[in-house]
Each structure stands twice: as C-alpha cells, then as structure tokens.
Amino acid sequence: MAMHERSTSWDEIGYAELPSGIKSYMYRIGDTEDPEAPTVFQAWFPPDCVVESHTHACDYSEIILEGAEQVGRTWYHPGDIRIGEANKVYGPLRAGPEGVLKLVIFKTGAWHPVTVGSNTGATLGEAEIVAAFEK
Secondary structure (H helix, E strand, O other): OOOOOOOOOHHHHOOEEOOOOOEEEEEEOOOOOOOOOOEEEEEEEOOOOEEOOEEOOOOEEEEEEEEEEEEOOEEEOOOOEEEEOOOOOEOOEEEEEEEEEEEEEEOOOOOOOEEOOOOOOOOOOHHHHHHHHOO
C-alpha cells in the first residue's frame, strides 16, 4: 500500500474568529471526511477571555504553547499538558493577562462542545467553527 502524505500550514488552513475574539484553526488527521479521525485545533484566546464550562464526547489533550490558562482553579503554562476524558465537565476556561495559545487534539471528530447546566453555549463558538471548517 502506497503512503500518501500531505502538508499544509496554519496560514493555509485559515481560522474561524469567534465572537469572544478567539481565533481557532482546525484540521483532521488522515481522512478529512472520517468522523472518527483525530481532530487538531490551534486556538488563540485573547487576554482574560472566558469560555463557559462544557464537555466533549471524546477524549482530548490540550498543550499550552504560549501564555497561561486557568481551568477551574488550576493555572497551566507553556509546556503543560492537560488530558481530558470524554463527557467530563471542565471549566470555565480563562486566558491569562497575555492570552493563551494552545494546541488541542481530540481523539475523534467528536470535538463539538456540549453545554452543561444553565450554560447557553454562547462563549463556545461552535457555529463559527462549523461554518469555517465543516463545509
């Protein structure tokens, strides 16, 4: 079986700008149409940006590249890796005073945020991400 390789860049991928000012880039590993393909996001949260508590239907890992992020009561800094389990609620997320740049890797294409409690989803930007990347 022949190996197929492709390459791109964050600039080529482009980003979705969310109402909160977050810039989110996304691509799938392997078959881009496969809902089980791992999904990767690079996201920039502006200073002091807050995203409501939520969950996801699959496991994921988040790697802080620049700045700082507070999740619940815990602060994460460059090099920190946060590993989340499917259907476990976390948050709220708060970017530090310099913002935060992070890489988020979802085990499958089930990255879509799931609201919890009385949260409305208004800070999650799902519609903007879907419009930009799931055409």
